[in-house]
Amino acid sequence: MSxxxxxxxxxxxxxxxxxxxxDVNFSLYKGKIHGLLGENGAGKSSLMNVLSGxxxxxxxxxxxxxxxxxxxxxxxxxxxxxxxxxxxFRLVESFSIKDNLTLSKSNIYxxxxxxxxxxxxxxxxxxxxxxxxxxxxxxxEKQKIEIMKLIFNDSNIMLLDEPTAVLTPQETSQLxxxxxxxxxxxxxxxxxxxxxxxEIKEFTEIVSVMKNGKMVAKDLATKxxxxxxxxxxxxxxxxxxTVDKDNKIGQIKLNVESINFIDEVSNIKKxxxxxxxxxxxxxxxxxxVSGNGQVELANIISGIEKIFxxxxxxNNKDVSNKGVRSRKKLNLSYIPENxxxxxxxxxxxxxxxxxxxxxxxxxxxxxxxxxxxxxxLESLIKQFSIKAPNPKAEISTLSGGNMQKLLMGRExxxxxxxxxxxxxxxxxxxxxxxxxxxLLIDQRNKGSAIFLISEDLDELxxxxxxxxxIFxxxxxxxxxxxxxxxxxxGLAMAGASE
Amino acid sequence: MNKYTLSKRQVVNELSTFYxxxxxxxxxxxxxxxxxxxxxxxxxxxxSLMFKLSIGSVNSLSSSLNKATPLILAGLGIxxxxxxxxxxIGAEGQIFMGAIGVNLIYxxxxxxxxxxxxxxxxxxxxxxxxxxxxxPAVAKVLFGVNEIITTLLxxxxxxxxxxxxxxxxxxxxxxxxxxxxxxxxxxxxxxTIFGKLSYGFLICILFTAFAHYLKNSSxxxxxxxxxxxxxxxxxxxxxxxxxxxxxAMLIGGGFAGLAGGIELLSQTHRVSTGxxxxxGYTAIIVAAITGMRPIGIFLVGSLFGALSIxxxxxxxxxxxxxxxDIIQVSTLFGALVIQFFFNYQLKRADDG
Numbered sequence: 001m002s003x004x005x006x007x008x009x010x011x012x013x014x015x016x017x018x019x020x021x022x023d024v025n026f027s028l029y030k031g032k033i034h035g036l037l038g039e040n041g042a043g044k045s046s047l048m049n050v051l052s053g054x055x056x057x058x059x060x061x062x063x064x065x066x067x068x069x070x071x072x073x074x075x076x077x078x079x080x081x082x083x084x085x086x087x088x089f090r091l092v093e094s095f096s097i098k099d100n101l102t103l104s105k106s107n108i109y110x111x112x113x114x115x116x117x118x119x120x121x122x123x124x125x126x127x128x129x130x131x132x133x134x135x136x137x138x139x140x141e142k143q144k145i146e147i148m149k150l151i152f153n154d155s156n157i158m159l160l161d162e163p164t165a166v167l168t169p170q171e172t173s174q175l176x177x178x179x180x181x182x183x184x185x186x187x188x189x190x191x192x193x194x195x196x197x198x199e200i201k202e203f204t205e206i207v208s209v210m211k212n213g214k215m216v217a218k219d220l221a222t223k224x225x226x227x228x229x230x231x232x233x234x235x236x237x238x239x240x241x242t243v244d245k246d247n248k249i250g251q252i253k254l255n256v257e258s259i260n261f262i263d264e265v266s267n268i269k270k271x272x273x274x275x276x277x278x279x280x281x282x283x284x285x286x287x288x289v290s291g292n293g294q295v296e297l298a299n300i301i302s303g304i305e306k307i308f309x310x311x312x313x314x315n316n317k318d319v320s321n322k323g324v325r326s327r328k329k330l331n332l333s334y335i336p337e338n339x340x341x342x343x344x345x346x347x348x349x350x351x352x353x354x355x356x357x358x359x360x361x362x363x364x365x366x367x368x369x370x371x372x373x374x375x376x377l378e379s380l381i382k383q384f385s386i387k388a389p390n391p392k393a394e395i396s397t398l399s400g401g402n403m404q405k406l407l408m409g410r411e412x413x414x415x416x417x418x419x420x421x422x423x424x425x426x427x428x429x430x431x432x433x434x435x436x437x438x439l440l441i442d443q444r445n446k447g448s449a450i451f452l453i454s455e456d457l458d459e460l461x462x463x464x465x466x467x468x469x470i471f472x473x474x475x476x477x478x479x480x481x482x483x484x485x486x487x488x489x490g491l492a493m494a495g496a497s498e
Numbered sequence: 499m500n501k502y503t504l505s506k507r508q509v510v511n512e513l514s515t516f517y518x519x520x521x522x523x524x525x526x527x528x529x530x531x532x533x534x535x536x537x538x539x540x541x542x543x544x545x546s547l548m549f550k551l552s553i554g555s556v557n558s559l560s561s562s563l564n565k566a567t568p569l570i571l572a573g574l575g576i577x578x579x580x581x582x583x584x585x586x587i588g589a590e591g592q593i594f595m596g597a598i599g600v601n602l603i604y605x606x607x608x609x610x611x612x613x614x615x616x617x618x619x620x621x622x623x624x625x626x627x628x629x630x631x632x633x634p635a636v637a638k639v640l641f642g643v644n645e646i647i648t649t650l651l652x653x654x655x656x657x658x659x660x661x662x663x664x665x666x667x668x669x670x671x672x673x674x675x676x677x678x679x680x681x682x683x684x685x686x687x688x689x690t691i692f693g694k695l696s697y698g699f700l701i702c703i704l705f706t707a708f709a710h711y712l713k714n715s716s717x718x719x720x721x722x723x724x725x726x727x728x729x730x731x732x733x734x735x736x737x738x739x740x741x742x743x744x745x746a747m748l749i750g751g752g753f754a755g756l757a758g759g760i761e762l763l764s765q766t767h768r769v770s771t772g773x774x775x776x777x778g779y780t781a782i783i784v785a786a787i788t789g790m791r792p793i794g795i796f797l798v799g800s801l802f803g804a805l806s807i808x809x810x811x812x813x814x815x816x817x818x819x820x821x822x823d824i825i826q827v828s829t830l831f832g833a834l835v836i837q838f839f840f841n842y843q844l845k846r847a848d849d850g
């Protein structure tokens with residue numbers, strides 16, 4: 001491991017008061033696959049964005065082959081041979097594969113395109129014609145074209161941000177073979193960001209771990225570290241919960257029985273044999289890295305997703321075949337993960353958005369009562385201290401915290417029996433997070449059964465009585481938060497098998 | 499380096515659309531004046547003549563309002579469809595289809611009471627307009643086909659159909675080879691309120707009130723707004739977004755169809771290619787200027803009706819009628835530019 005191909009020294013990048021990267025030292029070695037591990041927000045993507053010229057660090061320097069370089073733009077990065085595959089693909093959907101692969105000016109295979117395309121198609125086990133249009137390809141095929149694009153642009157350093165998140169298990173093991181071939185035969189240097197320990201083990205030779213913007217472990221030999229060691233490095237300590245959890249627990253309010261769900265478009269099994277129940281006065285947490293089936297599960301419970309196997313029982317009534325409305329009438333509230341776009345309608349006024357759940361209470365026949373709606377909004381604003389000066393203003397002019405308070409207030413005001421809260425505090429500042437947490441605890445004390453879906457372990461440990469962990473669509477473990485060990489939860493979230 | 503960015507204003511003045519319209523109209527008058535001056539015509543003389551001949555007497559006023567009626571009705575239809583954030587470029591075709599609907603029923607049925615017969619004919623005009631937008635509506639909700647294209651294309655189809663009908667099956671042998679259907683009987687003419695003002699204008703007032711209510715105070719209007727804002731939010735709220743879009747399109751098309759029916763029963767009295775003089779396109783301008791507000795559409799539509807009448811009479815002093823078109827289009831252009839500055843503000847970016 002002597003020849004450092006790329007090195008960052010003391011790189012620091014701040015956003016406002018937050019240090020996204022704090023004095024980060026990082027090295028890459030020629031022809032090796034390097035794993036980069038860390039929780040969400042640990043700084044992995046920020047570091048990759050610095051290397052690919054999207055972010056400019058305030059401090060620190062980058063050395064390539066021993067030479068100091070300033071990577072001022074993605075263009076310069078690609079001239080230096082650094083390329084990145086983002087989680088959202090950057091392909092021109094209406095162009096052919098060939099056009100996408102030869103688009104860049106740093107392209108090196110313009111003249112003998114077909115020959116190279118054949119060679120790499122073999123490595124990637126890609127079985128499509130070069131004239132195929134990108135939008136006709138499957139997600140897995142698009143992923144392959146994205147990575148191939150880096151090769152065609154002569155990138156020797158390939159940064160892959162969670163490339164397996166969209167792949168089936170078979171595609172993932174196929175990707176592994178391709179990447180190993182690229183590293184060994186073409187001497188490509190590859191960085192793999194992933195949340196899955198199994199992939200770190202299988203794909204990489206070297207692994208580095210980040211936590212809270214810092215590089216906490218550098219250049220570990222993958223074969224010498226254990227899952228437990230990695231998780232211990234990666235997880236932060238959890239604050240002891242100050243929330244009283246000895247409140248009164250009552251009857252079962254929500255029952256979820258052997259839910260199986262296959263995504264129609266990708267034909268991937270997203271949920272497998274999900275079983276749990278939530279009682280009145282109880283908060284049940286669902287931990288998991290996003291994309292492991294949480295959105296699908298929440299949509300099935302709330303009635304948005306209608307085609308699935310299994311049973312949803314609310315207040316002892318089987319609602320599996322019922323729509324959104326009738327579940328609301330059984331007093332179910334759903335706070336969706338996607339605040340603006342699902343929970344709130346962009347381009348529509350604050351007052352219109354405030355009555356999405358209850359507008360059928362304010363209607364008199366075909367007439368929507370102006371008095372009732374504005375009284376409703378006024379009481380929401382007062383009760384939940386929302387800052388919304390003008391009811392007719394467009395919803396997205398509110399701050400994130402106020403949007404979330406409006407959404408929560410709207411869903412909580414009728415004292416719902418069952419609450420599905422999905423990532424309720426994501427992206428909010430500390431004060432707003434506290435306010436939202438207090439709302440949920442108040443509601444719990446009033447006897448609601450709350451199913452809390454979150455990636456934030458602090459939040460889950462603080463609020464919930466019990467904790468389930470979801471990984472690749474399966475509930476892999478359950479814990480009592482009082483005596484649970486955060487590292488065990490972390491291991492389960494990362495898919496470590498015992 | 500100073501960078502400026504545009505950001506959306508949190509609070510937009512409620513009368514901003516009205517102010518932008520006034521400013522746009524002023525800009526349009528200035529542009530019109532410049533063009534008149536280039537032609538050595540006096541803008542003041544021209545505009546005052548236009549004013550006098552469009553609203554200066556009971557007769558001219560009623561002609562203007564008759565002219566405004568189809569503009570307003572088609573504009574209202576466009577505004578209703580826009581509540582679900584869809585665009586209806588097909589009002590022109592729907593107007594023709596409304597007239598075709600009237601004639602179809604007229605030649606196949608006879609009712610003894612002329613009041614109920616007129617009523618039936620107006621209903622068939624509405625249905626005609628709705629039928630005209632049916633294919634774009636189905637294509638939109640089932641396959642997501644862009645409604646701007648499909649509604650625009652139906653215009654050409656319907657105008658083609660009209661040409662076929664008035665040269666073929668409906669051709670009036672007594673029209674001396676002029677391509678037109680036979681006149682409808684006097685018993686189904688829409689009566690006049692006073693002067694030349696047709697009862698069509700009264701219907702127009704009623705439908706303005708109806709559209710205003712539908713858009714702003716009804717449950718259906720609310721559901722349309724949510725569906726237009728985000729289909730996902732609608733699904734989340736248990737609102738069938740596709741169904742709302744479908745019915746909004748049919749109702750909107752019906753409004754334009756009614757415009758065609760009224761035009762036939764009060765003005766042209768027969769189907770020909772002259773049923774609409776681009777009303778369906780001008781209605782888009784009217785609806786856009788007013789930010790899709792029904793009351794605004796009524797007022798601006800009335801003004802544009804007067805402008806058309808005024809524009810057609812100034813030919814007598816040697817000024818082209820196109821000056822009225824220029825004013826209408828410049829008003830839209832000016833109003834949209836001014837509205838932009840009501841909605842957005844220039845801010846200096848902190849970060850370089």
